[in-house]
Amino acid sequence: MKLKINYKNLIVTALIIFSGFLFVNFYRFDFIGGTVIEPGECQPLTKDDNSCNFSFEADFSKVSGLMVNFDKKPILYRSPESKILMEIEYQKADGRSEKFSEELFVSKIKKGNNRFDFSPLEIKIDSKVRVKFSATTNIEPLDGLVINNQDYNPDPERNTAERIIYRETVKDLTARIIENLNRDQRFAGYYSALIYTLSAVIVILLIFQIENRK
Amino acid sequence: MNQIKYYLKFIFIENRVLTVWVALGILIRLLLIPFSTHLDLLLSTYREYLWVQEEVPSIGLIAEGILALYMKLFLPLFKHLPEALQTDQYGIIGLPEHLKFALDSFSLRNLFLLKLPFLIFDLGFLWVLLKFARDKKEQIIISAFWALNILMLYSVFAFGRYEIMPVLVLTVSFLLAKNKKMFWSLVFFSFAISLKTYVVILAPIYLVYFSADFRSLIKNLMIIALPFFSINYLTELIFGKNLIAGIGGSSLMEFANRGGVGEEFNRISLFIIAYVLIIFFYFQRKRSFDFWQFFRFLSLALLSYFIFAYFHSHYLVWLSPFLILYFIKNKKILWPTVLMLIFFFILVDISTNRVATSLIFAPADWRFFSQIQIFRLQFFYNLTTGNLITVFHTLYVLSVGLIGYIIYRDEIKN
Numbered sequence: 001m002k003l004k005i006n007y008k009n010l011i012v013t014a015l016i017i018f019s020g021f022l023f024v025n026f027y028r029f030d031f032i033g034g035t036v037i038e039p040g041e042c043q044p045l046t047k048d049d050n051s052c053n054f055s056f057e058a059d060f061s062k063v064s065g066l067m068v069n070f071d072k073k074p075i076l077y078r079s080p081e082s083k084i085l086m087e088i089e090y091q092k093a094d095g096r097s098e099k100f101s102e103e104l105f106v107s108k109i110k111k112g113n114n115r116f117d118f119s120p121l122e123i124k125i126d127s128k129v130r131v132k133f134s135a136t137t138n139i140e141p142l143d144g145l146v147i148n149n150q151d152y153n154p155d156p157e158r159n160t161a162e163r164i165i166y167r168e169t170v171k172d173l174t175a176r177i178i179e180n181l182n183r184d185q186r187f188a189g190y191y192s193a194l195i196y197t198l199s200a201v202i203v204i205l206l207i208f209q210i211e212n213r214k
Numbered sequence: 215m216n217q218i219k220y221y222l223k224f225i226f227i228e229n230r231v232l233t234v235w236v237a238l239g240i241l242i243r244l245l246l247i248p249f250s251t252h253l254d255l256l257l258s259t260y261r262e263y264l265w266v267q268e269e270v271p272s273i274g275l276i277a278e279g280i281l282a283l284y285m286k287l288f289l290p291l292f293k294h295l296p297e298a299l300q301t302d303q304y305g306i307i308g309l310p311e312h313l314k315f316a317l318d319s320f321s322l323r324n325l326f327l328l329k330l331p332f333l334i335f336d337l338g339f340l341w342v343l344l345k346f347a348r349d350k351k352e353q354i355i356i357s358a359f360w361a362l363n364i365l366m367l368y369s370v371f372a373f374g375r376y377e378i379m380p381v382l383v384l385t386v387s388f389l390l391a392k393n394k395k396m397f398w399s400l401v402f403f404s405f406a407i408s409l410k411t412y413v414v415i416l417a418p419i420y421l422v423y424f425s426a427d428f429r430s431l432i433k434n435l436m437i438i439a440l441p442f443f444s445i446n447y448l449t450e451l452i453f454g455k456n457l458i459a460g461i462g463g464s465s466l467m468e469f470a471n472r473g474g475v476g477e478e479f480n481r482i483s484l485f486i487i488a489y490v491l492i493i494f495f496y497f498q499r500k501r502s503f504d505f506w507q508f509f510r511f512l513s514l515a516l517l518s519y520f521i522f523a524y525f526h527s528h529y530l531v532w533l534s535p536f537l538i539l540y541f542i543k544n545k546k547i548l549w550p551t552v553l554m555l556i557f558f559f560i561l562v563d564i565s566t567n568r569v570a571t572s573l574i575f576a577p578a579d580w581r582f583f584s585q586i587q588i589f590r591l592q593f594f595y596n597l598t599t600g601n602l603i604t605v606f607h608t609l610y611v612l613s614v615g616l617i618g619y620i621i622y623r624d625e626i627k628n
Binding site: 168176206209 | 226227230233234237238240241244245248249293319320322323326577578579581582
């Protein structure tokens with residue numbers, strides 16, 4: 001028996017691993033669609049506070065306003081006297097920012113999409129957007145609000161307007177998936193061991209070759 | 215000790231490349247298993263759980279019954295299942311339930327356990343496929359196709375449907391037919407029908423292949439019918455429900471008729487026309503116990519279904535054994551198959567508004583996968599959804615038609 005290194009496979013394996021590293025660390029998905037505030041994502045900072053901060057990154061080059069969908073929030077309509085303050089701040093990488101705010105009286109909010117137009121934004125390209133909601137009622141009912149661009153049309157047949165292009169790096173996505181996996185520590189341990197072992201077997205078999213001596 | 219040495223040598227030295235492909239296939243499947251699910255899997259799991267925990271006769275299909283028995287055996291390993299699957303209305307699971315399940319702390323573990331039997335069936339499928347190989351080179355080709363079988367990865371390991379069961383049993387039936395074991399081939403064919411109604415499409419071709427005269431035709435029909443009804447009786451005893459009644463033969467007819475032309479009284483089903491012509495053509499050209507001719511006509515019958523009939527996106531996996539095994543005979547089907555897959559997945563992504571594509575991966579990260587629509591690129595923005603569906607469905611049909619043409623041409627040449 002003789003252990004031999006397959007250099008061709010070694011180079012190919014190294015290239016695949018390196019490409020994977022580059023992909024995870026530097027690739028960014030640009031995708032189109034609305035964003036939804038998930039439970040727990042828009043939390044007040046203190047016990048008595050009724051405001052929350054919610055931010056997302058997007059390319060606003062083709063968008064001049066936002067639309068907030070209140071369809072799934074019937075609880076809001078039960079207290080028409082309450083107010084919601086929506087503040088939007090566009091931040092550019094160089095630190096410059098523009099702020100817009102709009103006070104929404106629940107009594108004036110119509111069911112469905114509510115449109116908020118902003119004047120053409122000079123610095124909206126590649127901006128990080130921070131949306132702040134403050135309310136005179138419990139902030140909890142805001143979970144589930146959907147934020148879209150102002151031209152959004154819920155009918156997919158007619159929704160041909162330009163929409164917000166969201167940005168998501170593979171690195172952040174991978175980190176969130178791993179975090180998600182680690183919520184069940186025991187399963188994560190067994191599962192990771194299985195995946196790493198199998199990956200190691202594949203890499204070893206690709207690189208090393210055992211040959212019978214003649 | 216010598217036995218272990220022999221197996222180690224067999225796996226790691228003599229069949230090193232094959233082992234790499236199989237390990238890669240298992241790795242890809244394991245990566246998909248916990249991070250994806252379609253609503254259908256949650257619905258089936260809910261029904262299985264009701265039977266396991268409360269003995270409610272809720273199981274709808276034989277494949278679900280098999281999975282319910284598995285769940286009963288390993289129930290202590292599942293966690294939070296009733297809470298994660300909580301739904302007020304029996305049998306109705308929608309996006310809020312999908313979100314609830316995806317956000318549950320134990321969803322990945324539960325999905326892993328739910329889909330693990332599929333991996334075992336899929337390894338069985340590989341083993342049967344390898345039996346068709348004549349040499350090591352063909353074994354490696356088959357294992358590579360098995361490892362990267364996108365249809366299986368999508369339908370079974372991402373979508374979470376049990377299509378692997380009928381596909382495996384049907385492939386066993388092909389192997390037995392190839393080895394001229396008529397009786398067992400028909401018995402396994404009958405099992406495959408019990409697991410999924412679509413297999414019945416292939417019944418006339420089976421009957422023509424195995425029957426020499428009218429008497430043997432009746433005998434073969436009996437061989438198919440008896441196991442089918444025996445399974446029904448057995449499942450009724452175990453699950454308290456007639457599972458064959460729930461197979462949905464009516465939906466098969468409905469799907470077959472949807473791809474038709476004309477209106478109301480004048481409406482005709484293109485699938486039925488193509489299907490009858492294929493059976494007639496086979497009846498005329500039949501050569502006794504020519505397995506590959508039989509296989510070509512089986513492929514054509516199924517391809518005609520996927521050209522003319524309506525089907526759910528996870529059904530396309532039924533083509534897997536046909537495409538993998540036929541590739542050994544004629545490598546020219548590779549490129550039409552690749553095109554078919556590209557057009558098919560774009561079509562599914564657009565027509566289901568990502569519910570059957572990116573949303574499947576919601577358990578991995580709800581925020582990202584509930585927003586991203588993989589194929590809905592800016593390039594297509596000036597086209598409406600209806601137009602896009604027409605364009606990509608046409609391209610998909612053309613590519614499936616091309617595969618059918620290559621198989622038909624081979625038949626004419628022979």
